[in-house]
Amino acid sequence: MRDSDEFDDFYAESVLRVSGYVYALSGDRAETEDVVQEAYARAWQHWDKLSSHGDPEAWVRTVAYRIRVSQWRRVTARFRAHQRHGVAPDVPELSVDYVAIIAALREIAPSQRRAIVLHHLLGLSVEEVAQETGVAPGTVKAHLSRGRARLATLLAESGAYQGNSQALAREATSHV
Incomplete structure (x- = not known):
């Protein structure tokens, strides 16, 4: 059974450090908030195992880093596709x-x-x-x-x- 109080304490103690880390990587506040939220949501899903982990904050930082890299790859792939194919043709107005x-x-x-x-x-x-x-x-x-x-x-x-x-x-x- 997950201990929500224990997780809440962990979150309160570590969220500013993890957010600072992700912000330094991305330079974007909104993206930082999204990435950190997703990383902590995943931590909560695995809290039973993670709570006994030696350094759960390191796990959250690693997950946040991977989420950030994954987002960056998607953006980069879209950008390359845009460069290859150009701007989408105008969609004709609906009759x-x-x-x-x-x-x-x-x-x-x-x-x-x-x-x-x-x-x-x-x-x-x-x-x-x-x-x-x-x-x-x-x-x-x-x-x-x-x-x-x-x-x-x-x-x-x-x-x-x-x-x-x-x-x-x-x-x-x-x-x-």
Whole structure:
């Protein structure tokens, strides 16, 4: 059983020294706080063994150092990747229709939304959707039909959809 009082005493006695050590390595106060917090969290997880260790503060310093090095390697790898590949291309603005459709999808039943996304956006057949969702193909067809009808209504009501909501409504009953 972990002794929280013993750990609290250890923490209070050593946190300033460990923080000073990590700050000297990183030069960044926020990073120091994150690294030290993670090191002490790991120490608490292993406190049963660590409390009998000859120098638990040395263990925490070693863990903090390794966390800091690991973070540095990730940052360095991202920097090298950025240098190799350059700045990511600009993402085109989302069309008004796309935003309206996504908003309308959020308003329909989850089972209908899933069926519509799998079938229309990912291009799965009704049978593939049925297999992935674990329902009968007839149920998938019902989800698709009801979902498209509801989408057509929501899009027509919102007025945000620039496409032809009447055509979408016709499409809702003709695809399945």
